Amino acid sequence: MADETTGAADNNAAADAQQQPPQVQMRILAQFIRDLSFENAVVQKGIPTGEVKPEINVQVSLDARKRPVDHQYEVITKFKVGSTNTVDSQTLFLCEIDYAGVFHVEGVPEDQLHPFLMIECPRMLFPFVRRIISDVTRDGGFPPFNMDPVDFVALYRQEIARRQQQQQNQRPEGVPLS
Template sequence: MTDTSAPQAPNEGQNGATPAGLRVLGQYVKDLSFENPGHTPVQSQPNIDLGIDVGATPHADGNGIYEVSLKLSAKAVSDGTVLFITELDYAGLFQLQNVPQAQLEPLLLIECPRLLFPFARRIVAEITREGGFPPLLIDPVDFVQLYQQQYRRAQEAAAASGQTPPVQDA
């Protein structure tokens, strides 16, 4: 049997439309701080309080470009003394093409931070090491679970204020 259909362009789908795509346009540090308030040597294994937050906003240029921000914060405490506090706001510009609206939020809040995380993790490890402490190696993050937690909080906040809760797409 012979295929008589016309050849497709390399980036066209079966219906002739360009398939959905994600491009990383750039990554950068928006804000970074490291505080060593006590200059105290580590006497015991410190407790680390770690915070992670993800956000996404459309970029002013439009064209399907979004800025995704991954915020990491860590506070190390040993014997009631704060050893260090570090905060990193690491962002990336992502261009999305032909992404269905139902998949837009999960893509921005799960997949994009997943791409940013290894770079942000390295920065936090280096800044704590340069601050005179062992490098803080953050364990891998389950961004699906983080997204679901944020979604539940948004639902609860909407219910408490009497608004219509958001619909989860993922």
């Protein structure tokens, strides 16, 4: 009798395992700088005379593409960090970096893959990009710029809203919306 109970429990456990969604697996296989540029405009144009009040502007964009190997994706984070003097609007420095990661991703449903790649993967890369930008600005002759964390969820939502607005603006006259 004990054997029948154990067998039934094993069958129930197997059925439960089949009904559960697959576990999400993500590994960073590689990460690297694709492109890096730093321009110290202060040295090129001459040290500004008078008061300097720097203002930092950060722009972030993302890209992701499937690689030829199953379950592998390349995610590219692009940061453009510029500093201008608010007194005379002169550029102090400009740093541009494209930082990429190669990820192995399994178990993410197809309809959730795009947000996963554009939110979770950049979140994993961000601390490394932040350190590089801090080091480059320091090595470029400025105080290290420690970038605030980026809200990749908000960034993703903004991009989706921008694309939807663009699609609505491109609809020809007289075409129903639904």
